[in-house]
Amino acid sequence: MPDAAGLELVAQRVRAAVGGDSVVGTHHAHRQAMLEVAPARVREVLAYLRDEDEEPYEFLASLHGVDYLPEEPRLGVHYQLLSRARVERLGVKTRVTVEEPVVPSVVDLFPTADHQEREVFDMFGVLFDGHPDPRRILMPEDYEGHPQRRDFPVGGEPVLFTYNEHKLPRWYE
Numbered sequence: 001m002p003d004a005a006g007l008e009l010v011a012q013r014v015r016a017a018v019g020g021d022s023v024v025g026t027h028h029a030h031r032q033a034m035l036e037v038a039p040a041r042v043r044e045v046l047a048y049l050r051d052e053d054e055e056p057y058e059f060l061a062s063l064h065g066v067d068y069l070p071e072e073p074r075l076g077v078h079y080q081l082l083s084r085a086r087v088e089r090l091g092v093k094t095r096v097t098v099e100e101p102v103v104p105s106v107v108d109l110f111p112t113a114d115h116q117e118r119e120v121f122d123m124f125g126v127l128f129d130g131h132p133d134p135r136r137i138l139m140p141e142d143y144e145g146h147p148q149r150r151d152f153p154v155g156g157e158p159v160l161f162t163y164n165e166h167k168l169p170r171w172y173e
Helices: 004-018 039-051 113-124
Strands: 023-029 032-037 059-067 075-083 088-096 102-104 127-129
Touching (some): 039 088, 039 102, 059 113
Antiparallel strands (some): 023 032
């Protein structure tokens, strides 16, 4: 991980190359470095960090969603980048509102993002603009809601066990 000073240097390089409004903040805690990026600039920032930065991060190790309820903007998308040459990680995150949960897709930059973006859409409702197959991956297509949001009803649907099978309708009926 870059240390706090190294993270600020990365942020300066990104701002200079992509634009001054691209990086909205930096966070360095618990030996983890995180750039906070404007939602509209995520794709450009990740492309720069992969291809053009003097210390590139060529591998997308993870992409996942977060619900920051009660904070606003509420929904977050976190990207964990890895430099295999330096064995160094860098986090990039962006935050969007529930009313306009749109982030550019990075599937063309990192093919592994395909299923991960679909999972974030399915569980949190974040739409990835430009995704080649924007449909649910874990829940049924007709499912309403996004189960990983913090305002989703706890318990969801009743589960059929042997002790209550005579009380609940069976899935095949």
